[in-house]
Amino acid sequence: MKGKIALVTGGSRGIGRAIAVKLAQEGCDVAILYAGRKEAADETVALLEQAGSRALAIQCNVADGAAAEAAVREVEAQLGPIAVLVNNAGIVRDGLAMRMSSEDFRAVLDVNLTGAFHMIRACLPLFIRRRAGSIVNITSVSGMMGNPGQANYASSKAGLIGLTKTIAREVASRGITVNAVAPGFIETDMTAGMNEAALQKGLAAVPMGRIGKPEDVANAVSFLASDAASYITGCVLKVDGGMYI
Ligand code: NAI
Numbered sequence: 001m002k003g004k005i006a007l008v009t010g011g012s013r014g015i016g017r018a019i020a021v022k023l024a025q026e027g028c029d030v031a032i033l034y035a036g037r038k039e040a041a042d043e044t045v046a047l048l049e050q051a052g053s054r055a056l057a058i059q060c061n062v063a064d065g066a067a068a069e070a071a072v073r074e075v076e077a078q079l080g081p082i083a084v085l086v087n088n089a090g091i092v093r094d095g096l097a098m099r100m101s102s103e104d105f106r107a108v109l110d111v112n113l114t115g116a117f118h119m120i121r122a123c124l125p126l127f128i129r130r131r132a133g134s135i136v137n138i139t140s141v142s143g144m145m146g147n148p149g150q151a152n153y154a155s156s157k158a159g160l161i162g163l164t165k166t167i168a169r170e171v172a173s174r175g176i177t178v179n180a181v182a183p184g185f186i187e188t189d190m191t192a193g194m195n196e197a198a199l200q201k202g203l204a205a206v207p208m209g210r211i212g213k214p215e216d217v218a219n220a221v222s223f224l225a226s227d228a229a230s231y232i233t234g235c236v237l238k239v240d241g242g243m244y245i
Pocket of ligand 1: 009010011012013014015016033034035036037060061062063088089090091111115138139140141182183184185186187188189190191
């Protein structure tokens with residue numbers, strides 16, 4: 001992927017950082033978008049530069065369509081034509097459905113699903129004009145299996161799968177691939193907040209018996225974004241230690 005330009009949302013930490021670093025190691029120049037923690041974004045930029053990449057971090061709330069458009073314009077102005085878009089930004093606001101506020105339901109949909117749509121809508125005209133580009137959306141096995149306490153999150157992630165398959169069909173003839181990666185249980189800030197009982201319960205559901213690493217997800221994303229996957233579109237690749245078989 002030497003010289004290609006990649007844009008990774010939510011690249012300041014966790015899975016997004018691992019994806020950004022992996023793409024940089026594969027030869028991409030990488031821009032990341034992040035929500036708030038500038039120090040974390042700066043750390044990612046340093047790691048990308050160490051890997052030999054030109055790197056850029058932009059604070060951008062992907063739930064805001066105009067901000068997403070502006071970020072895409074800025075990346076193209078500073079780094080050049082984007083070839084790879086990874087929609088990784090995501091949040092959780094867990095709670096049982098009967099007690100979940102509309103605000104908590106909507107906030108998760110706004111970032112995880114509408115945010116990805118905003119980014120795709122901003123990039124597609126550019127990709128179509130160039131008849132090239134790959135999009136990888138980070139969904140979750142929660143969106144495939146359902147998960148108690150995650151009505152908002154699982155809905156957003158199931159929606160991302162519908163979005164992936166629809167855009168894949170819309171642009172397949174233009175040389176653009178659109179795929180999703182569905183992580184299972186991965187060691188990041190998102191899972192670090194879990195108590196021991198919830199962690200053990202989660203692990204019991206993983207046939208491989210261990211939590212995954214952000215790099216496990218990054219390897220799958222890098223493959224789907226590469227020319228090696230040029231005949232793969234509309235697929236959902238699980239990276240879950242067998243959690244959902
Ligand atoms: P994290 O909480 O460590 O990082 C989330 C990233 O998203 C951060 O960079 C943050 O700045 C960014 N972000 C949040 N809201 C944003 C917004 N409105 N606009 C732009 N950026 C925003 O999360 P983690 O664990 O690295 O997850 C990354 C993705 O992988 C998420 O989509 C998550 O749903 C998904 N995932 C994670 C799993 C896990 O076990 N950790 C399992 C399955 C899926």
